[in-house]
Amino acid sequence: xxxxxxxxxxxxxxxxxxxxxLQFLQDQTSGMEVILVGDKxxxxxELGGSTPKGIRIHHTxxxxxxxxxxxxxxxxxxxxSIVQGINLVKDGLADAFVSAGHTGAIIATSLLSxxxxxxxxxxxxxxxxxxxTGGKIICDVGANPDARPEHMLQFAIMAAxxxxxxxxxxxxxxxxxxxxxxxxKGSELYxxxxxxxxxxxxxxxxxNVEGRHLLDSPADILICDGFxxxxxxxxxxxxxxxxxxxxxxxxxxxxxxxxxxxxxxxVFTNLKKLYDYEEFGGVPLLGVNEVVIVSHxxxxxxxxxxxxxxxxxxxxxxxxxxxxHGIIEHMVVVN
Amino acid sequence: xxxxxxxxxxxxxxxxxxxxxLQFLQDQTSGMEVILVGDKxxxxxELGGSTPKGIRIHHTxxxxxxxxxxxxxxxxxxxxSIVQGINLVKDGLADAFVSAGHTGAIIATSLLSxxxxxxxxxxxxxxxxxxxTGGKIICDVGANPDARPEHMLQFAIMAAxxxxxxxxxxxxxxxxxxxxxxxxKGSELYxxxxxxxxxxxxxxxxxNVEGRHLLDSPADILICDGFxxxxxxxxxxxxxxxxxxxxxxxxxxxxxxxxxxxxxxxVFTNLKKLYDYEEFGGVPLLGVNEVVIVSHxxxxxxxxxxxxxxxxxxxxxxxxxxxxHGIIEHMVVVN
Numbered sequence: 001x002x003x004x005x006x007x008x009x010x011x012x013x014x015x016x017x018x019x020x021x022l023q024f025l026q027d028q029t030s031g032m033e034v035i036l037v038g039d040k041x042x043x044x045x046e047l048g049g050s051t052p053k054g055i056r057i058h059h060t061x062x063x064x065x066x067x068x069x070x071x072x073x074x075x076x077x078x079x080x081s082i083v084q085g086i087n088l089v090k091d092g093l094a095d096a097f098v099s100a101g102h103t104g105a106i107i108a109t110s111l112l113s114x115x116x117x118x119x120x121x122x123x124x125x126x127x128x129x130x131x132x133t134g135g136k137i138i139c140d141v142g143a144n145p146d147a148r149p150e151h152m153l154q155f156a157i158m159a160a161x162x163x164x165x166x167x168x169x170x171x172x173x174x175x176x177x178x179x180x181x182x183x184x185k186g187s188e189l190y191x192x193x194x195x196x197x198x199x200x201x202x203x204x205x206x207x208n209v210e211g212r213h214l215l216d217s218p219a220d221i222l223i224c225d226g227f228x229x230x231x232x233x234x235x236x237x238x239x240x241x242x243x244x245x246x247x248x249x250x251x252x253x254x255x256x257x258x259x260x261x262x263x264x265x266x267v268f269t270n271l272k273k274l275y276d277y278e279e280f281g282g283v284p285l286l287g288v289n290e291v292v293i294v295s296h297x298x299x300x301x302x303x304x305x306x307x308x309x310x311x312x313x314x315x316x317x318x319x320x321x322x323x324x325h326g327i328i329e330h331m332v333v334v335n
Numbered sequence: 336x337x338x339x340x341x342x343x344x345x346x347x348x349x350x351x352x353x354x355x356x357l358q359f360l361q362d363q364t365s366g367m368e369v370i371l372v373g374d375k376x377x378x379x380x381e382l383g384g385s386t387p388k389g390i391r392i393h394h395t396x397x398x399x400x401x402x403x404x405x406x407x408x409x410x411x412x413x414x415x416s417i418v419q420g421i422n423l424v425k426d427g428l429a430d431a432f433v434s435a436g437h438t439g440a441i442i443a444t445s446l447l448s449x450x451x452x453x454x455x456x457x458x459x460x461x462x463x464x465x466x467x468t469g470g471k472i473i474c475d476v477g478a479n480p481d482a483r484p485e486h487m488l489q490f491a492i493m494a495a496x497x498x499x500x501x502x503x504x505x506x507x508x509x510x511x512x513x514x515x516x517x518x519x520k521g522s523e524l525y526x527x528x529x530x531x532x533x534x535x536x537x538x539x540x541x542x543n544v545e546g547r548h549l550l551d552s553p554a555d556i557l558i559c560d561g562f563x564x565x566x567x568x569x570x571x572x573x574x575x576x577x578x579x580x581x582x583x584x585x586x587x588x589x590x591x592x593x594x595x596x597x598x599x600x601x602v603f604t605n606l607k608k609l610y611d612y613e614e615f616g617g618v619p620l621l622g623v624n625e626v627v628i629v630s631h632x633x634x635x636x637x638x639x640x641x642x643x644x645x646x647x648x649x650x651x652x653x654x655x656x657x658x659x660h661g662i663i664e665h666m667v668v669v670n
Contacts, residue, residue, distance in 0.1 A: 001498055043341070053538075054351075069519070122410060132577070132581055132584075133626060145514060145520075145522035146523055179480060179561070179566060179569075183478075185413040186480050186562060187480035187481045187560075188481055210566075210569055211565060211567065211568065211569030211570040211571075211572075211573070212569040212570065212572055213573065214570055214573070215574075215577055216573070216577065225522075226514070227514055227521060227522045227525070227563065228566060230514040230546060231512060231545075231546040231547065231563060232546065232566065232567075232570060234514075234546025234547040235546040235549050235567060235570065235571070236574070238546070238547040238548070238550060238551070239376055239550075239578075243574075243575070243578055243606075245467075246606055247602065250602045250605055251599070256598070257598075257599060260598045260599055262596050263592075263595045264586070264592060264595055266601070267582065267585045267586055267592060270585055271578075271585065273579060274581065
């Protein structure tokens with residue numbers, strides 16, 4: 001198996017991709033290869049002068065920066081790590097692409113180079129949100145700021161198959177993010193989507209999930225458009241650190257608190273870990289014709305390692321083929 | 336001054352409205368009257384047999400339940416506490432209406448009975464979100480699950496005036512909730528709204544605010560459609576109690592943690608209070624032709640008291656008149 005990794009993408013590149021790759025390869029058998037896509041000189045230096053077994057470098061000269069328009073990357077930066085990495089997959093030289101780089105560029109280039117699964121026009125990002133009882137998938141979290149009910153049905157089908165493959169729970173329960181529990185609640189988009197999900201996925205759809213129950217509802221999958229999903233995901237990410245920051249600030253106010261708090265350190269560490277989005281590596285871009293994993297912009301080596309593991313799992317579990325079947329089963333004309 | 340209070344609305348009615356009224360009146364001068372709108376027999380019993388000074392009862396026989404369609408309340412429940420309470424304001428017998436009842440019914444009845452401020456067609460709910468540095472206003476949080484750019488501009492104008500009047504900070508900074516900082520980010524609605532806010536409010540609009548910065552951005556006002564706002568608000572509300580629940584659970588796991596945690600109790604209590612949405616009472620329905628305050632469904636007596644205080648402040652600070660001027664100043668043809 002070969003995984004192409006954008007070694008120039010993300011705030012901590014190239015160090016994080018390189019270290020994450022080394023960590024990932026430690027536990028892999030000899031058939032596994034990671035192709036680091038990026039500037040050869042920089043990467044060899046980062047690797048300490050030579051390329052270890054299991055690593056190959058695919059030299060590129062350009063990088064898509066965060067201020068560029070992602071949709072134009074394929075034209076303006078043809079020799080970037082994103083465009084070249086996706087090309088490796090397209091040409092059958094890699095089985096998956098992983099990147100912590102410009103999300104818009106990854107999505108646009110994937111769409112143009114790899115295309116969508118038949119019957120599907122809108123890929124979607126399915127993120128893991130940690131909860132007290134394990135975790136949920138929320139989809140879409142940013143690929144489709146504007147979506148239609150038919151798209152959202154397809155998000156649900158794809159996310160359910162992904163959840164089944166990656167979290168190992170079959171027949172996951174699907175909920176629709178909404179501002180009330182009744183089917184008539186929400187915007188037109190959500191009212192129509194509710195009807196469609198009820199009709200097409202009667203056994204799995206459990207109805208609307210309000211904001212206050214996003215983390216404790218029985219739904220394994222939360223469906224929404226990319227604007228709502230991205231906002232929820234990022235808001236949730238910010239909460240934990242803000243809250244722990246506040247806690248720390250209050251504790252530092254008093255010497256007696258400080259001493260006591262030290263004894264509770266394991267509790268705080270556990271909590272932080274429980275809600276640590278970095279633990280969960282990348283987010284799959286569901287619906288494109290190959291395995292593409294989008295990682296958090298400030299991915300740590302551990303997050304990169306977990307993203308590589310996610311890519312591997314998608315390949316070995318035949319995620320693509322199963323999504324293809326799922327989409328055909330509920331074929332809806334999508335524009 | 337007379338404030339009509341829905342004494343039958345909310346999960347904790349009539350006890351919460353009655354107790355909240357008594358608490359509110361304790362600090363008021365003699366000119367203040369609260370009209371409890373609801374079943375006379377029930378309310379007199381709740382009041383202990385008689386109506387104290389400053390309280391009057393307006394007898395009604397119906398209640399709008401949470402399962403009814405709010406838009407039909409004015410026809411199906413003409414003698415409900417919501418419809419009658421709003422009528423008191425319409426007829427000049429009260430200066431404001433406060434309710435923790437069915438939000439949809441309050442909005443629909445207000446629109447039909449009281450109408451909108453001239454030039455404005457869409458009222459909006461402006462909620463306070465507590466943050467480490469005081470608080471922000473997020474608008475809209477549910478009145479408009481579907482909105483247009485012109486509506487969102489008006490939300491911004493109204494919310495800024497409300498912030499000025501209630502939080503006492505003039506020229507508040509306005510941010511647009513979005514999934515990226517660049518103007519080109521987000522759905523069509525948010526791209527267009529960005530342009531409009533930049534054009535119409537060049538001195539106050541500071542650009543997009545991503546989900547991860549909702550609580551720590553420099554924006555005092557966060558503008559969004561009612562679907563996004565409601566989801567954010569409710570998600571935020573749920574976070575604190577979920578997180579504290581997790582903290583408790585971990586602490587209860589070990590006897591030594593329990594003893595230590597007891598000493599940190601003041602810290603936890605402070606934190607809970609800092610993020611306590613109940614502290615902030617009601618949410619004004621901005622844009623209707625009178626002062627209407629929508630309270631949280633499970634409002635405590637303190638929340639009711641704070642809602643009554645908010646209503647009083649809106650009246651004394653001439654919120655309505657100033658919003659009227661603000662809207663005329665930026666008159667945009669709105670459908």
